[in-house]
Amino acid sequence: MEMSMDTLRVFAVNFLEITTLVMAFLIVLTIVAVVYMYIVDVTQTEQTIRRNYPVIGRFRYFFEHLGEFFRQYFFALDREELPFNRAQRSWVYRAAKNLDSTVAFGSTHPLNEPGDIIFLNGLFPPLEEEVRPRGKIVYGKGFARQPYSTTSFFNISAMSFGALSAPAIEALSSGAREAGIWLNTGEGALSPYHLEGGCDIVFQIGTAKYGVRDEQGMLSDKKLLALAELEEVRMFEIKLSQGAKPGKGGILPGAKVTDLIARTRGIPEGEDSLSPNRHPDISTIDDLLEMIHRVREVTGKPVGIKAVIGQSAWLDELCQQVWERGLEYAPDFFTVDSADGGTGAAPQSLIDYMGLPLRRSLPLVVDKLIENGLRDRIRVICSGKMINPSGVASALCLGADSVNSARGFMFALGCIQALQCNKNTCPTGITTHDPDLQKGLHPADKARRVASYARNLLHEVEVIAHSCGVADSSLLNRSHAQIISEDGIPESLEILFPDVKSRPN
Numbered sequence: 464m465e466m467s468m469d470t471l472r473v474f475a476v477n478f479l480e481i482t483t484l485v486m487a488f489l490i491v492l493t494i495v496a497v498v499y500m501y502i503v504d505v506t507q508t509e510q511t512i513r514r515n516y517p518v519i520g521r522f523r524y525f526f527e528h529l530g531e532f533f534r535q536y537f538f539a540l541d542r543e544e545l546p547f548n549r550a551q552r553s554w555v556y557r558a559a560k561n562l563d564s565t566v567a568f569g570s571t572h573p574l575n576e577p578g579d580i581i582f583l584n585g586l587f588p589p590l591e592e593e594v595r596p597r598g599k600i601v602y603g604k605g606f607a608r609q610p611y612s613t614t615s616f617f618n619i620s621a622m623s624f625g626a627l628s629a630p631a632i633e634a635l636s637s638g639a640r641e642a643g644i645w646l647n648t649g650e651g652a653l654s655p656y657h658l659e660g661g662c663d664i665v666f667q668i669g670t671a672k673y674g675v676r677d678e679q680g681m682l683s684d685k686k687l688l689a690l691a692e693l694e695e696v697r698m699f700e701i702k703l704s705q706g707a708k709p710g711k712g713g714i715l716p717g718a719k720v721t722d723l724i725a726r727t728r729g730i731p732e733g734e735d736s737l738s739p740n741r742h743p744d745i746s747t748i749d750d751l752l753e754m755i756h757r758v759r760e761v762t763g764k765p766v767g768i769k770a771v772i773g774q775s776a777w778l779d780e781l782c783q784q785v786w787e788r789g790l791e792y793a794p795d796f797f798t799v800d801s802a803d804g805g806t807g808a809a810p811q812s813l814i815d816y817m818g819l820p821l822r823r824s825l826p827l828v829v830d831k832l833i834e835n836g837l838r839d840r841i842r843v844i845c846s847g848k849m850i851n852p853s854g855v856a857s858a859l860c861l862g863a864d865s866v867n868s869a870r871g872f873m874f875a876l877g878c879i880q881a882l883q884c885n886k887n888t889c890p891t892g893i894t895t896h897d898p899d900l901q902k903g904l905h906p907a908d909k910a911r912r913v914a915s916y917a918r919n920l921l922h923e924v925e926v927i928a929h930s931c932g933v934a935d936s937s938l939l940n941r942s943h944a945q946i947i948s949e950d951g952i953p954e955s956l957e958i959l960f961p962d963v964k965s966r967p968n
């Protein structure tokens with residue numbers, strides 16, 4: 464019995480020793496694995512979250528993957544998150560990474576959701592040999608000394624340097640060049656990073672006139688001319704209002720006003736950058752047309768306006784004044800911004816309740832231009848929450864010549880909708896000027912994703928157009944779609960908005 468107890472005691476001791484050794488080995492192995500993953504994460508450039516938050520950032524992708532299998536046990540389903548749900552974001556992520564965009568087992572989208580647009584497929588869609596490349600969209604033809612033409616109907620909307628970080632702007636510039644699309648500077652002026660990629664640029668003149676202001680803060684012809692001499696700057700856009708905060712100027716917190724941003728804008732470093740709620744020198748339609756004509760005469764390049772539509776009587780006055788003064792005073796394009804826009808800081812009372820949504824304002828502007836005989840003169844661009852092919856195609860059906868997106872390209876850069884845009888704490892480095900957070904955003908890699916997202920979206924919009932029975936997306940009109948009413952009944956866009964001529968020939 465004693466030997467048995469001794470044997471058992473020896474066995475227990477040996478077992479404990481072996482277990483201790485195994486545990487020690489596993490601990491060492493875990494430490495080595497963690498160190499290895501840390502080194503891999505901080506040196507890789509493809510995933511910003513892993514680069515900024517090594518090792519622990521991997522859990523994001525793990526739980527995202529598990530969600531595909533256990534989604535029925537969670538309350539936040541694919542289409543319940545705001546402002547962009549998981550299904551919308553996932554499409555952008557896949558498009559940016561050039562992954563398969565097909566889905567299985569049917570649609571997860573409710574087919575009778577009020578406000579949704581459904582497209583009407585044609586009986587005889589064009590064969591591959593019958594499909595044609597989309598023609599060029601020309602801005603300022605016959606009125607600007609240097610008109611601008613492009614085949615892209617999907618471009619990068621206004622996002623200022625300041626609101627966005629330097630590597631984010633650099634990635635957007637390079638990606639835009641690769642995809643053949645343009646980049647709008649936003650009101651924060653032209654930085655070296657906008658020019659880094661060599662893309663086409665639309666320079667936005669905001670209410671504070673950053674980048675083109677004199678010492679008194681007024682518009683400087685000399686600075687306008689200097690910008691116009693840059694080949695990359697193709698057009699100028701006078702911003703009257705923006706979707707996130709109609710009636711209020713831009714807001715850039717002082718924490719984000721670095722030395723370079725201050726020098727780019729011509730403002731003090733570290734102080735809040737608050738733009739006026741309108742252009743001080745534009746208080747009437749007459750003043751607006753004078754400004755459009757002045758900028759075009761100085762620069763020789765197309766000039767347009769950007770506005771959120773609320774009270775709309777001024778549209779008739781604008782058209783009437785153009786005919787009285789002459790077509791040379793008309794804007795070359797009109798960017799209609801939706802009230803549901805917003806990448807930056809804004810009062811909640813404005814971001815939630817001010818202005819008309821695009822599906823009301825876009826056809827309103829198009830029809831006003833048709834009614835007043837100016838649709839052939841003025842191109843129509845629109846922006847606001849259109850990050851997927853269906854949104855862009857619906858805007859084309861409603862009459863837009865092209866569509867701009869800001870948040871779609873932020874997702875392409877790696878945005879995870881952390882809702883930190885108005886602070887200096889964006890975890891993906893897109894809207895922060897914290898060097899520790901910016902280091903995760905690798906411009907060369909993100910540029911490829913920007914280009915891939917744009918190309919894949921452009922392609923899928925053409926797929927929708929072909930399914931509707933037309934040879935290219937420029938032929939989409941109101942006969943090709945219906946909108947779901949509050950009662951869940953599809954209603955024809957032709958009946959809701961009866962003017963059938965949607966864009967110039």
